[in-house]
Every structure is written in C-alpha cells, then in structure tokens.
Amino acid sequence: DSGVTQTPKHLITATGQRVTLRCSPRSGDLSVYWYQQSLDQGLQFLIQYYNGEERAKGNILERFSAQQFPDLHSELNLSSLELGDSALYFCASSATGRPGNTIYFGEGSWLTVV
Amino acid sequence: TQLLEQSPQFLSIQEGENLTVYCNSSSVFSSLQWYRQEPGEGPVLLVTVVTGGEVKKLKRLTFQFGDARKDSSLHITAAQPGDTGLYLCAGVEPSGRNTPLVFGKGTRLSVIA
Numbered sequence: 336d337s338g339v340t341q342t343p344k345h346l347i348t349a350t351g352q353r354v355t356l357r358c359s360p361r362s363g364d365l366s367v368y369w370y371q372q373s374l375d376q377g378l379q380f381l382i383q384y385y386n387g388e389e390r391a392k393g394n395i396l397e398r399f400s401a402q403q404f405p406d407l408h409s410e411l412n413l414s415s416l417e418l419g420d421s422a423l424y425f426c427a428s429s430a431t432g433r434p435g436n437t438i439y440f441g442e443g444s445w446l447t448v449v
Numbered sequence: 450t451q452l453l454e455q456s457p458q459f460l461s462i463q464e465g466e467n468l469t470v471y472c473n474s475s476s477v478f479s480s481l482q483w484y485r486q487e488p489g490e491g492p493v494l495l496v497t498v499v500t501g502g503e504v505k506k507l508k509r510l511t512f513q514f515g516d517a518r519k520d521s522s523l524h525i526t527a528a529q530p531g532d533t534g535l536y537l538c539a540g541v542e543p544s545g546r547n548t549p550l551v552f553g554k555g556t557r558l559s560v561i562a
Contacts (some may be wrong), residue, residue: 337491368549376556378492378537391549425491434548435480435541440491 339360341426347447352413356444358426360407362410364439366390367409369401371441373422375404384409385432416448452476453553455468461559465527470556472538473520479543481514481521484549486535493528 338361348354360367369381380393384403385425395401397415403409413420421445429436453475462468472481472501480499485490496505498514498521505512511524515561533555539550 337493339491348535370552375493378552379548380551383549391547427491434550437494437497438550440493442491 337439337441339426339428339439341441341444342426343444344442345445345447347449348416349415350418350448352416352448353412353444354416356411356413356424356426356446358409358411358428358441360409360426360428361439363429364430365407366429366436367403367407368407368412368427368429368438369395370425370427370440372425373420378425381411383432390432413446418448421446421448451553453538455538455553455556456534457556458554461558461561462528464560464562465525467524467557468528469522469524470536470558471522472521472553474540475519476540477489477518477543478540479518480541481518482536482539482541483512483521483523484539484554486537488532492537493536502555506524525558528558530562533558533560 340359342357366385368383372378381395383391387403401411425443427438427440429438451488456471482497486492496512500517501518503514509526513522535555537555539552
C-alpha cells in the first residue's frame with residue numbers, strides 16, 4: 336500500500352461524457368502528479384501540482400483539466416470523452432515535488448469509454 | 450522531452466533462467482529509476498542510480514547505470530514467478546529543468562514455473 340488513494344477504481348462511461356477522478360496523496364506529501372497509461376503509449380505524464388499550484392504540464396489534452404485543493408487532494412476532470420481516452424489513470428505523490436524525489440503511485444483508475 | 454527506449458518489449462522465460470533488460474537514451478539523465486508494476490497496481494520504485502557506472506544490487510536484481518548516464522540495465526538472476534511484471538525505467542532530467550520523470554514503455558516479463 337503506497338498510501339496514495341484513488342477513486343473510483345473502475346469506471347465505464349459513454350463517449351461525450353465527463354468524469355472526475357479523485358486522488359488523495361500520501362500523508363505529508365505536497366505534490367501530486369497525474370499519469371495516463373495505455374498499452375501503446377506507455378506511462379505518459381499529464382500534469383503536476385505542488386501545494387495547490389500547477390508546477391509542470393505534460394501531454395494533457397485541452398479536454399482534460401485538474402486541480403489540487405487546499406487539503407491537498409486532487410481531481411482530474413476528463414470531458415467530451417472519446418474512445419481513445421480509455422486508459423489507466425494514475426495519481427502519484429511526492430513530498431517536495433522536486434525532480435528525483437521518490438514518487439509513490441496509487442493503484443490507478445481504470446477508465447473505459449464505450 | 451527526452452525519450453527512453455526499453456528492450457525487449459516482451460520477455461517470457463522459465464523459472465531459474467537469467468535475464469537482462471535494457472533502457473537506452475541518446476540524452477543524459479541526472480539519475481535513472483527502475484520500477485516494477487504488477488497487474489492491477491501502480492508502479493513501485495525498485496532503485497535509483499545516480500552516478501555513471503554505478504552498480505546496485507537488490508537481492509537477485511542487479512542495476513547498472515551507464516558511464517555516460519544515458520543508459521541502464523537490469524539483470525535478474527535465477528528468475529522466479531514472483532518477478533513477473535512490467536519493468537519501467539524512468540529518467541530524471543539534468544538539474545535545472547523542472548520536469549517530472551520521463552518513463553520508458555517498459556519490458557513485460559513473464560516467468561513461467
């Protein structure tokens with residue numbers, strides 16, 4: 336158990352819909368990361384927050400957005416869903432968010448778009 | 450963004466065999482990390498290598514960082530079914546760049562009893 340909690344674990348939704356994935360970081364960690372994992376693309380970095388502020392942005396689509404709240408939990412919002420958005424979405428956290436800091440992954444949220 | 454190429458993509462071996470998987474890049478990283486991901490779980494950090502030429506051992510796993518800090522290898526001795534999983538390497542870009550880890554696509558290892 337990494338201490339990072341993600342909900343829901345599984346989600347099936349239709350194209351065009353919107354979903355929200357939720358993440359609670361490890362106790363004491365200030366930085367949260369979101370990654371998307373698919374078979375063909377591997378683990379792709381989407382976005383990072385540190386203490387409520389966006390720190391780094393990766394390959395995140397405009398249809399996707401995220402935020403980190405004052406209690407440090409984070410949400411990833413996926414809208415206008417397409418079949419290609421089906422993937423495993425991971426949240427991870429680290430203490431300081433600095434490069435090289437150990438990051439801990441949650442168990443992921445399986446999203447299936449039908 | 451710097452790319453990490455992992456090979457082989459898939460590997461299926463018998464219990465007791467030895468294996469090596471590779472992680473290569475044309476770019477320099479300040480450090481490299483290896484993760485193992487089991488089905489239904491997130492990646493778990495195995496080791497971080499920092500110095501060029503560094504070798505680290507974790508029981509039957511031996512990790513090496515290339516002298517030029519562009520590549521790394523993972524050698525498993527006497528593989529066991531419990532070693533089955535997706536092995537990912539991840540690079541930390543040189544200091545001064547505030548970019549999170551860059552992951553390779555992984556090597557999917559299956560150890561058959």
